[in-house]
Amino acid sequence: MKPIILTLIGNDKPGLIESLAQKVYSIEGNWLSSNFSHMAGQFAGFVELNIPADKHQGFVEYLNSHPDLTIHSVSTESADESSDNVAQIEIIGNDKPGIVQELTSVLHGFNINIVKFTSGCESAPNWGSLLFKAQATVTIPEGFDTDQLTGALEGVANDLVVDVTIK
Template sequence: MKPMKPIILTLIGKDKPGLVESLAQKVYSLGGNWLSSNFSYMAGHFAGFVEVDIPEDNHQILIDYLHKHPHLTIHSVSADVDANQKSDIVEIDIMGNDKPGIVQELTSTLSRFNINIVKFESSCQSAPNWGSLLFKAHAIVAIPEGFHLDELSDALENIANDLVVDVDLR
């Protein structure tokens, strides 16, 4: 059996049916295993990333195959995980009137506490009762072991008076 090694692929391009299926078929045909992925459709484009465990000898074959795809821009990196780093996973939900700078203020606060963002999703939605756009964000972050969540909650709530912040330890 060939030694397996994870690879992470970032994909972006004009959307068309069958892109993910084509990638899944190629990964399978090269003896790989699909570990995790996140894909989105935005303004007519497909964007996402996928982590696959595939024989190291087949990494370049997969990358070359994807570079030949006329609709995609590809970036790849080897997946290296620091197994010694200990952290708790925390979910943060933020909601409030949209205004410029919310994401910058949020990420600046997390950075100040040396907190790593594991996943981040945000959107603006019409909020007729509020008279403006409603900003919503959901973040999953890694909190260093021994960190006090109260400090983070206080700092996030101080970002703006009109934001509702919910921090939950998982």
């Protein structure tokens, strides 16, 4: 089996995931993980698959000719698992331009890798303004001082609430 990562985008409509899943099944591939979203009328997502090595080229040709999706594929080798700890960071605050840039700049300053990041805005109860929420899964080195990270993240804006949980 050969690992492959796909990014997908196209006009949202029923059957997009099914068409891809059907092709993966037909070539005896294995669907490992995925994440899909509807954004601004578009379907977007990414998928991690294992494809039999002898069917890899034909699968890539199928991806390049998919009628409804623009698909980018990257073949990869299995990654070594890191010995770093995983931390969950939750951020909530009044929405304003630059929050993601400020947060990622702090994480980069500590040389912390983001392995998953989700964010969105919703109406704040009782205020009527937008509330920004984000969840990040990051890897941190053994013995890292998370209080220092929490302080730095809270320091980027005085209206953010930050919670860091090490797992």
